[in-house]
Amino acid sequence: MAHNIQNSLxxxxxxxxxxxxxxxxxxxxxxxxxxxxxxxPPSPGVIDAIKNALTGxxxxxxxxxxxxxxxxxxxxALGLDxxxxxxxxGSDDVLTILTRAFVPERGTIVSPSPSYxxxxxxxxxxxxxxxxxxxxxxxxxxxxxxxxxxxLTFLANPNSPSGTLLEAEEIDTIWHxxxxxLVIDEAYGDFAQHNCLSRFQQGRQPQGLIITRTMSxxxxxxxxxxxxxxxxxxxxxxxxxVKDSYNCDVISIESAAAAISDQVYLKECVAKIIATRKRLIxxxxxxxxxxxxxxxxxxxxxxxxxxxxxxxxxxKKANILVxxxxxxxxxxxxxxxxxxxxxxxxxxxxxxxx
Amino acid sequence: MAHNIQNSLxxxxxxxxxxxxxxxxxxxxxxxxxxxxxxxPPSPGVIDAIKNALTGxxxxxxxxxxxxxxxxxxxxALGLDxxxxxxxxGSDDVLTILTRAFVPERGTIVSPSPSYxxxxxxxxxxxxxxxxxxxxxxxxxxxxxxxxxxxLTFLANPNSPSGTLLEAEEIDTIWHxxxxxLVIDEAYGDFAQHNCLSRFQQGRQPQGLIITRTMSxxxxxxxxxxxxxxxxxxxxxxxxxVKDSYNCDVISIESAAAAISDQVYLKECVAKIIATRKRLIxxxxxxxxxxxxxxxxxxxxxxxxxxxxxxxxxxKKANILVxxxxxxxxxxxxxxxxxxxxxxxxxxxxxxxx
Numbered sequence: 001m002a003h004n005i006q007n008s009l010x011x012x013x014x015x016x017x018x019x020x021x022x023x024x025x026x027x028x029x030x031x032x033x034x035x036x037x038x039x040x041p042p043s044p045g046v047i048d049a050i051k052n053a054l055t056g057x058x059x060x061x062x063x064x065x066x067x068x069x070x071x072x073x074x075x076x077a078l079g080l081d082x083x084x085x086x087x088x089x090g091s092d093d094v095l096t097i098l099t100r101a102f103v104p105e106r107g108t109i110v111s112p113s114p115s116y117x118x119x120x121x122x123x124x125x126x127x128x129x130x131x132x133x134x135x136x137x138x139x140x141x142x143x144x145x146x147x148x149x150x151x152l153t154f155l156a157n158p159n160s161p162s163g164t165l166l167e168a169e170e171i172d173t174i175w176h177x178x179x180x181x182l183v184i185d186e187a188y189g190d191f192a193q194h195n196c197l198s199r200f201q202q203g204r205q206p207q208g209l210i211i212t213r214t215m216s217x218x219x220x221x222x223x224x225x226x227x228x229x230x231x232x233x234x235x236x237x238x239x240x241x242v243k244d245s246y247n248c249d250v251i252s253i254e255s256a257a258a259a260i261s262d263q264v265y266l267k268e269c270v271a272k273i274i275a276t277r278k279r280l281i282x283x284x285x286x287x288x289x290x291x292x293x294x295x296x297x298x299x300x301x302x303x304x305x306x307x308x309x310x311x312x313x314x315x316k317k318a319n320i321l322v323x324x325x326x327x328x329x330x331x332x333x334x335x336x337x338x339x340x341x342x343x344x345x346x347x348x349x350x351x352x353x354x
Numbered sequence: 355m356a357h358n359i360q361n362s363l364x365x366x367x368x369x370x371x372x373x374x375x376x377x378x379x380x381x382x383x384x385x386x387x388x389x390x391x392x393x394x395p396p397s398p399g400v401i402d403a404i405k406n407a408l409t410g411x412x413x414x415x416x417x418x419x420x421x422x423x424x425x426x427x428x429x430x431a432l433g434l435d436x437x438x439x440x441x442x443x444g445s446d447d448v449l450t451i452l453t454r455a456f457v458p459e460r461g462t463i464v465s466p467s468p469s470y471x472x473x474x475x476x477x478x479x480x481x482x483x484x485x486x487x488x489x490x491x492x493x494x495x496x497x498x499x500x501x502x503x504x505x506l507t508f509l510a511n512p513n514s515p516s517g518t519l520l521e522a523e524e525i526d527t528i529w530h531x532x533x534x535x536l537v538i539d540e541a542y543g544d545f546a547q548h549n550c551l552s553r554f555q556q557g558r559q560p561q562g563l564i565i566t567r568t569m570s571x572x573x574x575x576x577x578x579x580x581x582x583x584x585x586x587x588x589x590x591x592x593x594x595x596v597k598d599s600y601n602c603d604v605i606s607i608e609s610a611a612a613a614i615s616d617q618v619y620l621k622e623c624v625a626k627i628i629a630t631r632k633r634l635i636x637x638x639x640x641x642x643x644x645x646x647x648x649x650x651x652x653x654x655x656x657x658x659x660x661x662x663x664x665x666x667x668x669x670k671k672a673n674i675l676v677x678x679x680x681x682x683x684x685x686x687x688x689x690x691x692x693x694x695x696x697x698x699x700x701x702x703x704x705x706x707x708x
Binding site: 050 | 358359362367368370371372373375376386389393395396400401405407411412416417443444446450454455456459472479481533534535561562570574576577579586588589592594595596598599600601604605609
């Protein structure tokens with residue numbers, strides 16, 4: 001028997017610090033603009049779907065392992081092949097599955113920087129090497145692509161924390177440069193002017209490209225945990241071997257199917273958020289902020305006179321949470337586009353603080 | 355760009371066949387005695403807890419990453435330290451987290467055989483070596499323990515498919531033999547005469563021992579996906595780095611907290627299942643079955659005259675699903691202890707078939 005079982009842990013696990021998600025206060029009085037949740041409720045169809053799932057013996061029985069109901073609903077709503085969809089317990093689960101499927105120990109994961117911090121954590125858990133490609137000062141990426149031999153390349157588009165969007169041609173350049181799969185993480189894709197889902201529509205089945213989506217942002221289901229990947233059906237077959245058999249529960253499958261079927265509600269919700277985003281950016285600029293143009297449901301900004309940590313702390317005192325993020329060369333705050341009253345309150349407090 | 359992205363998959367993933375869960379027909383007319391679900395509904399408190407979670411903004415916001423509400427409820431109900439509990443999206447998620455935390459590529463996972471098939475799948479996904487220790491003909495394990503240097507040792511107790519239970523002294527022998535952690539998978543622990551949770555009660559914090567539990571069986575929440583691990587708090591801290599931040603959703607946390615708080619309901623439910631199990635075993639023996647004594651909510655049996663696949667197929671024709679399992683030296687059927695009317699129907703059909 002090991003007297004200190006810590007010594008049995010893999011070194012890579014002991015040495016890592018772990019991914020720190022944004023603060024999630026479980027009490028109600030805080031204006032939460034720190035984790036890019038949707039300020040509006042999910043489609044009313046979701047509540048009905050959950051209540052239906054409470055009848056009969058759905059709770060006591062195992063769920064459908066591959067979530068046929070969701071995959072059919074998503075295929076109908078988005079013009080995809082249901083066999084080209086993998087379901088996940090949030091898109092973090094999908095990103096984990098991809099890492100485990102493609103990346104051996106000491107393999108390489110690549111992502112632009114700054115970007116979603118989880119990519120590095122996934123590399124650490126897998127004991128893989130994590131390489132970053134710095135964005136240029138205008139949020140572009142270099143050519144030639146420096147890591148064509150990576151086992152897996154993650155590209156968040158729109159990117160977080162910047163909210164910026166790469167053009168289709170820029171994605172093609174990277175896609176054609178890499179030997180391994182290119183994952184386009186479109187967690188914020190519904191808020192952008194274009195996305196890569198069209199590459200899988202009308203029966204097209206490109207190789208080497210994987211799109212990940214979440215229901216947490218545009219569909220307002222962060223509490224439910226549901227995401228999915230879109231890829232070639234032969235690849236989805238392999239990825240299903242890596243996921244936990246029952247990774248999505250009966251309620252999340254029903255909720256996600258109902259939400260994705262209600263594209264009218266989605267579009268209304270997204271339109272409201274984009275209108276608020278526009279107003280937020282104009283007002284922040286009036287207050288002396290430098291704001292990066294955003295194609296997501298958040299904005300990335302710095303202030304010409306005040307430090308990000310000062311602003312973060314002052315807002316926190318006023319019960320407004322934003323995300324303070326400190327990357328090499330990029331120190332700023334990321335503000336989720338909340339409801340209009342929430343953004344009014346934010347702007348009022350910022351006016352008082354500055 | 356790789357023209358065939360399959361070549362980018364890790365070899366271990368391409369070569370594995372994947373875990374095949376028991377059939378999960380999504381239609382209602384089948385008597386399902388194949389995946390050890392509970393025939394009774396979950397505690398009434400679960401439905402109330404879910405309905406409460408539908409109000410306010412719980413669905414659109416991220417859940418609590420470490421599930422404090424569940425951990426406190428479980429600690430109160432079971433006499434544990436809440437900091438010694440890790441939450442999981444089903445106990446399969448917990449087993450996955452343990453594998454990733456302890457087992458490097460080419461490391462070794464050990465389990466008795468026959469046992470839960472997922473352990474082998476977890477080794478394959480991790481590209482680890484899977485070693486088995488055959489049970490003796492009386493479902494005992496050998497001494498000295500043949501794999502003291504394993505990175506991780508899984509011991510399902512009660513075991514599946516046998517339903518047999520190792521005594522505390524037998525577990526101690528293995529625990530004291532292994533350098534790495536010993537995981538006691540107590541998915542069926544509530545149906546047995548004793549279990550290992552007591553080792554973590556009254557403030558005790560043993561090193562090197564990890565207990566996993568599921569809410570899918572005794573708590574009738576297979577559809578919800580919730581499991582947990584009990585271990586030393588310093589180890590739980592490390593395991594939290596490996597899990598997805600939001601691996602459990604708001605509804606599953608609320609459901610599991612409500613279910614585990616209702617120990618009176620649990621005990622009633624378990625008592626009914628144990629009474630039915632006793633009756634089922636007596637009747638099966640009258641029909642010429644050899645039945646292994648069971649401490650779980652299923653029984654493992656073979657027939658003196660008919661092959662397991664014949665019986666499985668004949669029952670399936672009669673809309674009764676049992677689990678046909680073929681391990682080296684052990685070919686039989688595993689029958690879940692259903693409700694009394696379900697078991698009556700099973701016995702009626704068996705009487706007709708034989």
